[in-house]
Amino acid sequence: MNDRFMKKLSPDIDKLAGIEYYTTEFDGIGGNIKKNTEDFHVHEIISNIFLKQISPEQTTSNIFPVYEIRKKGMDSSHAILTLRKKTGLDLKIVGIKDAKATTIQYASSSRSNPRKVIENIDLGKIKLKLVGFSKKPIEKNNLVGNTFEIRIVEPKRDKLNNISKFLSDIDNLGNYYGLQRFGSERLVTHLVGKAILERRFDRATEILLTFTTKYDSKFSREIREKLRDIKNNPNLLRQIPPGMDIEKNLAQAIVRGKDSISALRTIPINIRRLFVQAFQSYLFNKTLSIAIRDDFSLTIPEENDLCFDVFEESLMFGKIRKYEKEKLTDSRIKRMPIIRLPGYSFQPGKNRFDKILKELMKHENITARDFFIKEMQELSESGGFRQAGFVCQNFNYKIEENSLLVGFSVPKGSYATILLRELIKPTNPIESGF
Numbered sequence: 001m002n003d004r005f006m007k008k009l010s011p012d013i014d015k016l017a018g019i020e021y022y023t024t025e026f027d028g029i030g031g032n033i034k035k036n037t038e039d040f041h042v043h044e045i046i047s048n049i050f051l052k053q054i055s056p057e058q059t060t061s062n063i064f065p066v067y068e069i070r071k072k073g074m075d076s077s078h079a080i081l082t083l084r085k086k087t088g089l090d091l092k093i094v095g096i097k098d099a100k101a102t103t104i105q106y107a108s109s110s111r112s113n114p115r116k117v118i119e120n121i122d123l124g125k126i127k128l129k130l131v132g133f134s135k136k137p138i139e140k141n142n143l144v145g146n147t148f149e150i151r152i153v154e155p156k157r158d159k160l161n162n163i164s165k166f167l168s169d170i171d172n173l174g175n176y177y178g179l180q181r182f183g184s185e186r187l188v189t190h191l192v193g194k195a196i197l198e199r200r201f202d203r204a205t206e207i208l209l210t211f212t213t214k215y216d217s218k219f220s221r222e223i224r225e226k227l228r229d230i231k232n233n234p235n236l237l238r239q240i241p242p243g244m245d246i247e248k249n250l251a252q253a254i255v256r257g258k259d260s261i262s263a264l265r266t267i268p269i270n271i272r273r274l275f276v277q278a279f280q281s282y283l284f285n286k287t288l289s290i291a292i293r294d295d296f297s298l299t300i301p302e303e304n305d306l307c308f309d310v311f312e313e314s315l316m317f318g319k320i321r322k323y324e325k326e327k328l329t330d331s332r333i334k335r336m337p338i339i340r341l342p343g344y345s346f347q348p349g350k351n352r353f354d355k356i357l358k359e360l361m362k363h364e365n366i367t368a369r370d371f372f373i374k375e376m377q378e379l380s381e382s383g384g385f386r387q388a389g390f391v392c393q394n395f396n397y398k399i400e401e402n403s404l405l406v407g408f409s410v411p412k413g414s415y416a417t418i419l420l421r422e423l424i425k426p427t428n429p430i431e432s433g434f
Contacts, residue, residue, distance in 0.1 A: 007292065011429055013215055014421070017182045017190075018285030021292045024169040026162070028425020029404065031155035033417075033433035037072040039151040040101040042416075044094075045315065045409065050142040054132035058117065062133040065109045065117045067091065070127040075099040077271050078245075079126050080107070087118055087128075094143040095412065096270075098180055100433070106131070108138040145315040145411045152404045152424065160399050166423055173390035173422055174288050174298055177281040178415030178434075185215035185430045193279030196379060197370045201260035204275070209247055215430050230254055246271065261375060269378060276371070276379050280341045283364070284386060287339050287356045291388065296352060298337060298389035304351040307335035308387060315393060315411045320385060322349075336387045343383025344372040353388070387411075390418060 008022040009015075034040050055062040069091075071079045076097045083089055090110045097103040109116060121128045183189045188211050195204035209227045212220060226236055227247070234255045240248040246267055253263035264272065291298065301307050301323040309318035312332055323335055339353045340346065342361060346368040348354040361367065371381045395408040406423070410416065417434055426432035 008425070011427065013179070013185075013187070013213075013429055016187045016213070017177070017179055018282045018289060019176045019179075020286075020289035021174075022422055022425065023172050023174045023292055023298075024166060024422045026166040026169060026422065026425070027159060029152065029155040029159040029163070029423060030426075031152040031404065031424055031432070033150060033152055033420060033424070034100040035151075035153050035433065037100060037102050039153065040098075041149040042097055042101050042103040042105075043147045044103075044105045045144040045147060046106055046138075047142050047144050047316075050134065050138065054134050056132050058115075058133045062135050063115070064134045064137050066131045066134050066138065067107045068129045068131050069093070069105050069107055070103070070129070071097070071105075072102040072125055073099060074125050076103075076105065077268060080270075081268065082123065082126060083121075083128060086123060087121060089116060089118060089128075092137050094138055094140045095146070106138055108134060110137060140412075143412045145409055145414075146416070147407070147409045148416045149405065149407045150416065150420065152406065152420070154402060155404050155424075160404060163397060163423075167395065169422075170392055170395060170419075171299060171389070173392070173419060174292055175387050175390040175414055176285050176288060176418050178417040179429065180415065180417065181281050182278055184434070185213065185217075186211065186220070187213055187215075189275055189278035190282040193275035193277070193282075194364070194366070196264075196275055196373065196376065197279060197366055199373075199375065201264065201375070205250060205254065205260045205263050208250060227251060264376070273379060276373070276381050279366075280343070280381060280384070283342055283357060283360055284339055286360050287353055288388060290356045290360075291339075291353060296388075301335045301337045302352060304349060305335075305353070306338040306340065306349070306351060306385065308338060308385075309333050310336045310391075313393065315391065315409060317387070317411065336389060336391075338385045339388050341381075341384035341386060342366075342368065342371065343381040344368050344370075345382045346371075386413065390414060392419060 010019050010021060054066055069079060076093055080091050080093060083091060091107040092110050093105060093107045095105055097105055118128065119130050188207060191211060192204045192207050195207060210224045212224050223239060230236055230251045231254055237248065237251055237255065240251065249266040250263050253266045303323060305323040307321055307323045309321065340357060342357060348358040373380045391411050391414065393409045398405045421434065424432060426434060
């Protein structure tokens with residue numbers, strides 16, 4: 001990145017998630033996303049290696065049913081819970097999809113009961129279809145990425161002819177975690193995660209139940225204010241709506257006199273793990289924002305950077321290496337700079353990103369040791385790696401009467417909304433559908 005333009009600051013709500021800058025000069029087309037679930041389509045890309053070993057029949061070696069889940073108007077975690085209640089299937093997924101979308105993703109039966117098979121089921125918002133049988137349950141490394149088809153409604157007509165300017169900058173985007181990672185308008189998950197890292201489990205439950213932002217709905221603010229005294233007002237349980245099932249389980253545990261750790265454990269494990277991971281994501285976003293502010297290139301590595309090996313036209317990342325310019329010999333491979341995710345194994349190196357992250361952790365009064373959580377070991381995080389720059393393939397668009405239809409593919413873990421925020425430049429992300 002270079003200092004060719006004055007960096008545009010993000011809206012206030014983005015800053016709360018550590019997303020402090022835009023990385024493109026493009027003015028933005030305006031408009032809204034997710035006006036309805038049919039405007040936002042997501043389809044998982046599963047590796048060919050996994051797909052090729054699926055057999056149409058259950059055999060002695062291929063015993064695990066693999067399903068295609070089509071859903072709309074419901075997030076992945078609640079879809080899996082619903083399917084478990086209705087069918088008894090204990091399904092494993094490898095990607096979490098938003099509720100405000102129409103999505104296709106894949107799941108397999110867990111090791112606990114692989115012989116239970118259901119052909120097809122239609123529950124309205126969720127449709128389950130048997131694809132075949134695999135040798136092992138689906139794993140995260142079987143997910144390559146996601147393909148999106150998204151309709152942006154009511155864009156500024158006079159800006160649509162300038163999209164080529166955006167395309168010229170599309171390789172310079174920062175690979176931020178999107179607002180969904182943090183709870184969208186509530187922006188709460190990373191705050192819960194930090195409280196857990198600080199071993200303030202009472203505070204973690206309090207934040208989950210009562211924390212609001214100015215972007216929250218009036219109803220959410222009112223019900224959460226009442227929940228501040230749930231222990232002395234158990235009748236409030238009846239006022240908690242179905243969409244707040246996590247909060248209801250938490251409140252019920254508190255009313256029954258459970259300690260905070262036991263209360264937190266009423267939350268399904270796949271959601272519970274998101275809290276500490278969200279704080280990792282927040283520190284990643286803050287690191288990336290400082291790097292953008294200081295004009296670091298997110299695509300051209302420097303000495304001592306950790307990098308992924310990436311083959312041209314691939315959404316899959318290879319080995320992690322320390323960058324040494326003279327050792328790059330294969331022209332088909334490019335090196336993509338990495339920002340580390342903090343965890344109990346984090347030991348900062350000499351590279352430019354580690355130096356920023358080290359200072360941020362010091363500022364937050366969090367150490368690597370804090371990520372090993374003896375009291376809730378299932379939430380411990382060793383750390384990880386994430387590319388600094390946003391990777392996008394096959395971007396295409398079609399201008400329609402009162403909308404813009406865009407399509408593209410990204411690696412797993414990247415957020416379509418990060419590309420869309422640069423394209424739209426929303427003044428109020430929540431009102432615009434983010």
